[in-house]
C-alpha cells in the first residue's frame with residue numbers, strides 16, 4: 001500500500017512535530033512518522049519533560065525538608081513517595097503527548113508508527129513493529145530523527161546497572177549510591193533529582209569543571225551550590241569502565257593526567273551522561289549518496305537542504321546546540337523556507353538552561369570566548385542578594401551577568417544563575433535577536449518587585465550605573 005504527501009517528516013520530537021504542524025498550517029499535506037507510538041520524541045517521553053517533572057517534585061521535597069520551617073510552615077513526617085512522583089511524571093507526559101495528538105488531528109496531519117528508510121529521493125519505506133511495510137511517496141522529506149545517548153569505551157548499557165538518562169527517569173527504587181559520568185546538563189539535573197531523594201551521588205567529569213563550555217563564573221558558582229546540596233564531584237577524572245558485580249557495579253576511574261592511580265567506585269548504578277549522538281543509522285542516507293560529516297551529523301545548507309534538495313534535515317541530526325527549542329525553530333524555518341518564507345535561526349542566540357536549583361541559563365558569548373578572540377567588552381553583574389523579590393522569597397543565591405561590546409554596547413552574551421533563570425533569559429534573547437544594546441534593556445521599565453529587575457540592574461551595571469549595589 002502506498003501513500004502520497006507533500007511533506008513526510010521523519011521524527012515526532014519537538015523538531016519534527018512542530019515542523020509538521022507549521023507545514024499543515026501552510027497547506028501542505030503532511031505525514032509524520034516516528035518509531036515510538038507516542039508523539040513528542042525524546043524530549044517529551046524520556047527527556048526534558050519527565051526530568052522537569054521529577055526535578056519539581058524533588059524540589060518540593062527539598063523545600064519541605066530544608067526551607068518551609070524558615071517561612072513558618074511546620075510540617076512533620078516528610079517522606080519521599082517515589083511511586084507517586086513517578087506516576088505524576090507519567091501523567092504529565094501522557095497529557096502532553098495527548099496534546100500533540102490533538103494538534104495533529106486539528107491540523108489533519110497523518111501520524112504513522114514505524115522506522116523510516118529512504119529508498120529514493122521521494123520514496124520512503126515505513127516498517128512498523130510487526131514488520132509490515134508501507135511506502136510513502138513524498139514531494140519533500142524532512143529528517144528530524146534526533147539523537148540518542150552516547151556511550152563510552154568500557155561501558156555497555158544494560159538498562160539496569162549501567163543506565164542512560166532514559167532509565168534514570170524510571171527507577172523504582174532509590175539507589176543508595178549512584179555514579180554519574182559527565183557533569184554536563186543531564187549529569188547535574190538527574191544528579192540533583194536522585195541526590196534530593198537521598199542517593200549518595202558522585203559525578204565524574206573528564207574536564208576540570210562542571211558544565212564545560214559555559215561561562216567561568218557561572219560554572220564556579222554552580223559547582224559551589226551543588227556541592228553544598230550534597231553532590232560530590234570528581235573532576236579531571238576519566239571513567240575507564242564499569243563491571244557488574246552482584247547487585248552493584250564497579251566503576252574504574254583514573255586521573256586524566258595518567259592511568260597510574262586508578263580507583264574503583266562501588267555503586268548501585270552508574271548513569272552515563274557524556275553527551276548525545278545523532279540518530280541516522282536506519283535512514284538509508286548512504287544509499288542515496290548523502291554522506292555524514294566527521295561527527296556523524298547530516299550536512300545541510302542554510303535552507304536545511306541536504307545535497308538532495310527535496311530532502312531536508314533539522315535539529316540534533318545536523319549539529320549545533322542539541323536542544324529541543326533549537327530544533328523547533330529550525331523545523332519551522334525549514335518548512336517556511338521551502339515555501340519561500342521564513343527567517344533565520346542563529347545558533348549563537350539559542351538559550352541554554354540547566355534546571356538545577358537555582359536554575360542556570362545562558363545565551364551568546366562567554367567572557368572566556370571573548371577574551372580568546374580579543375573582543376573588547378564590558379561586564380554588568382548584579383547579585384540576586386540585592387534583588388528585593390529574591391530576598392522576599394529567600395532565593396538570593398546567584399547573579400545576572402551581561403556582556404556588551406565595548407564600542408557599540410550591543411549585548412554579546414548573558415549568564416544567569418538564580419531564581420527563574422530559564423525564564424529570565426528570554427528577555428536577553430529577544431534583546432539580542434532585536435539587536436538591542438545593554439542601554440536599551442537598562443532603560444526598559446521592569447515590574448517591581450520581580451526577579452527581572454536583576455536583568456535591568458545588570459544592564460545598568462554594564463555602564464557602572466546599577467542602583468541597588
Ligand code: NAI
Pocket residue numbers: 048152181182183184185186187189204205206207210211212237238239272273274275276321322323352353354355
Ligand atoms: P553534555 O554535553 O551537556 O555533558 C557531557 C559531559 O560529559 C561533559 O561535561 C563532558 O566533558 C563529560 N564527559 C565526556 N566524556 C567523559 C568521560 N570519558 N569521562 C567523564 N566525563 C566525560 O551532555 P549530556 O549532559 O549528556 O546532555 C546531552 C545533551 O542533551 C546535551 O546537548 C544537552 O544540552 C541536552 N540536554 C539539555 C537539557 C536542557 O536543556 N535542560 C537537559 C538534558 C539534556
